[in-house]
Amino acid sequence: MINIFTKFSSQLLIGLGWTVFSSIIALFFSLIIGTIFAIMEVLPSKVMRTIGRAYVEIMRNIPLLVITMFFYLVIPNYVVKISGFTAGTIGLTLYTSAFIAETIRSGIQSVSGGQMEGARSTGMTYWQAMRYIILPQAFKIVIPPLGNQFVNLVKNSSVLAFVAGFDLMYQANTIASTTFDTINSYLVVGILYLIITLPLSYYMQHLEKKLA
Amino acid sequence: MQNWINALSWLNLRFLLMGLWVTIYISVISVILSFIIGSILGIIRYSKIKWISKIVGFIIDIIRNVPLLLIIFFTYFGLPNFGLRPETIPAAIIAMTVFESSMIAEIVRSGIQSVSEGQMEGARSTGMSFVQALWHVVLPQAYKNMIPTIISQFVSLIKDTSLATIIVVPEMMQHAQVIYGQNANYILPMFAALAVLYFIVCFTLSVIGNAIGRHLS
Amino acid sequence: MKKKFWLISLMACIFLVSGCGKSTNNQSVLKDVQQANTITWGVKGDVKLFGLIDVHDGQQKGFDVDMAKHITKHILGPKGRAEFVTTTSQSRIPLLKNRNVDAVIATMTITPERKKVISFSKSYFDAGQSLLVPKNSKIKSTKDLSGKTVIGVVGANSVQNIKKVAPKAKIIELQDYAQAMNALKSKQGDALTTDNGILFGLAVQNPGYEVRGGTFTVEPYGVAVDKGQTAFAEAVDKAVLEMQHNGEYNRLIKKWFGDVPGFKYKELYRQ
Numbered sequence: 001m002i003n004i005f006t007k008f009s010s011q012l013l014i015g016l017g018w019t020v021f022s023s024i025i026a027l028f029f030s031l032i033i034g035t036i037f038a039i040m041e042v043l044p045s046k047v048m049r050t051i052g053r054a055y056v057e058i059m060r061n062i063p064l065l066v067i068t069m070f071f072y073l074v075i076p077n078y079v080v081k082i083s084g085f086t087a088g089t090i091g092l093t094l095y096t097s098a099f100i101a102e103t104i105r106s107g108i109q110s111v112s113g114g115q116m117e118g119a120r121s122t123g124m125t126y127w128q129a130m131r132y133i134i135l136p137q138a139f140k141i142v143i144p145p146l147g148n149q150f151v152n153l154v155k156n157s158s159v160l161a162f163v164a165g166f167d168l169m170y171q172a173n174t175i176a177s178t179t180f181d182t183i184n185s186y187l188v189v190g191i192l193y194l195i196i197t198l199p200l201s202y203y204m205q206h207l208e209k210k211l212a
Numbered sequence: 213m214q215n216w217i218n219a220l221s222w223l224n225l226r227f228l229l230m231g232l233w234v235t236i237y238i239s240v241i242s243v244i245l246s247f248i249i250g251s252i253l254g255i256i257r258y259s260k261i262k263w264i265s266k267i268v269g270f271i272i273d274i275i276r277n278v279p280l281l282l283i284i285f286f287t288y289f290g291l292p293n294f295g296l297r298p299e300t301i302p303a304a305i306i307a308m309t310v311f312e313s314s315m316i317a318e319i320v321r322s323g324i325q326s327v328s329e330g331q332m333e334g335a336r337s338t339g340m341s342f343v344q345a346l347w348h349v350v351l352p353q354a355y356k357n358m359i360p361t362i363i364s365q366f367v368s369l370i371k372d373t374s375l376a377t378i379i380v381v382p383e384m385m386q387h388a389q390v391i392y393g394q395n396a397n398y399i400l401p402m403f404a405a406l407a408v409l410y411f412i413v414c415f416t417l418s419v420i421g422n423a424i425g426r427h428l429s
Numbered sequence: 430m431k432k433k434f435w436l437i438s439l440m441a442c443i444f445l446v447s448g449c450g451k452s453t454n455n456q457s458v459l460k461d462v463q464q465a466n467t468i469t470w471g472v473k474g475d476v477k478l479f480g481l482i483d484v485h486d487g488q489q490k491g492f493d494v495d496m497a498k499h500i501t502k503h504i505l506g507p508k509g510r511a512e513f514v515t516t517t518s519q520s521r522i523p524l525l526k527n528r529n530v531d532a533v534i535a536t537m538t539i540t541p542e543r544k545k546v547i548s549f550s551k552s553y554f555d556a557g558q559s560l561l562v563p564k565n566s567k568i569k570s571t572k573d574l575s576g577k578t579v580i581g582v583v584g585a586n587s588v589q590n591i592k593k594v595a596p597k598a599k600i601i602e603l604q605d606y607a608q609a610m611n612a613l614k615s616k617q618g619d620a621l622t623t624d625n626g627i628l629f630g631l632a633v634q635n636p637g638y639e640v641r642g643g644t645f646t647v648e649p650y651g652v653a654v655d656k657g658q659t660a661f662a663e664a665v666d667k668a669v670l671e672m673q674h675n676g677e678y679n680r681l682i683k684k685w686f687g688d689v690p691g692f693k694y695k696e697l698y699r700q
Contacts, residue, residue, distance in 0.1 A: 061414035062407050063371035065385060070403045073608070076615035077399070084601060084617065151277065158279035162608070164601035169281055173519060174602060177584035180546045182289045182523040190278050197277035227484040292527030299514070378604060380474060380515040382487065390482045393475050393607025396614045396635055
């Protein structure tokens, strides 16, 4: 196992880099998209609510692998060529954004309805109240669950291996098939994944306790 | 249009549905097994036997924090080192059960904890033992609250089964690949079919889960 | 104190997974299969002409699969059974070493690197690596691959070969040939490389694509058995030789490759 670490260290580091890079990009965009759809889901307009709901339900109920492969194999035939890394990251973003939307929506709804009315009565518009009163509180509530989503994101980024996204899992596959040492190759990347995800989830547990 | 008609011929659809059957079969067995194992682990986590609880907790944390793909690989390629040689479908069931058990264990643990400590003490003060109090008072309430969460785990499980295509488990994703592998023109219809079929199964379950959740609360 | 605890547990877990039970059992696979009267073969499920899953019945079909059936009869007698497990280029060696399968006949080239971990029969089919490109592609041979993206499959030695032949090409490895072909079609790469037999199969399924540039390597396919199972490998050799003598081999070649346009199947005949 140690030999795999030393012999393939550069390849593993590249994989680690792409995994982290993809996860951070996907986190950034899925936070934005997730927030947008979460707000849509609580808007007074029924049309908007339905659109928001539909997006979340579709993305939540289709496997990530199907979404990712769709962007890798289908979209280039009809729309625009995208690389495996991009396809994987888009898939991750859309999939995760649905879960983030769910989390933030329940965060918003848990901030009492009275607050919105209170803010409106001081002369704020709906959007001002949302921006300055509701969302800041909602975000505070949802930080721990969002952290868990990030851990999921890092784990789910292994789907990039299916589309040649050069991530850790992809490197593990190529290392395993050149060294024929399957178990140790996967053990090595398992440890690398844990180095990212374990501290993150322990920190989130800690945060959860502190905020509770 | 012709591609769609050819791609979604009865022959291909039947093959896809055979895959869906395997997907559901794997998911149902795994969810039942992991419900049992996860409950036991969750109770151990909650129990006051400190060192067992810690070790179990650590193993659960490891499993929860690595990609499911790795667990699938370890099951299929690693278990034979211990004298077990599962075929693809059993391997998928084992991998899903290991992964899902640790998810459910955490749900059960926090579910038990959320039933107020007072209830446990109250039950104990009437002369019940720890196990009796757990079984008759705490668990029924905890499980009632957990049902929606566990159903949503079931939905994740169905979706995650698609990853097992990497070890050529004959589930729906794998069968779709076989079909679009034979004619590259079938790829769009196949992805449409995949999306629709997964959506129908998962969404129906989600709706049921939500309905139960509302009914209980 | 707490940190030490985690560290020790982590180490324990690693040893548990990596260290345990590496005992290679030295039982004779030949004896095992004779006793069970069954040979479990690892075959491909995604390669037309060699091993492809048929949507009618979910069974694998192709030259490799038929070879396996015939070899089984030669080794075990007419009542011998052949069972099949679908493998990929990635999974076939681990499955063989773990004894999930008794032998692998899955478009597998005999290479020195592989010989370090498994054993092979003599070659039963001579393939050579080539390129599959769209008909309107400017790529004529491996010389034109500089700066281009070439698609391969994880675990196939064609990936290693192309790195040597065209060091300036960018290589992406996908899970199986279904993904690889569709990736080529989606312009994720400029060429798909693997053995010509597999490529001709893909070209048959996908008009608009053709095999180019002749073969630039020699890829003798062998039946793979676990390391040291020489008795089994010799039994396979004997079976293949018998098939060549009585014409079974040539009939199978004609059955699977006779109708492939551009494929000179008669060159593969063996007496």
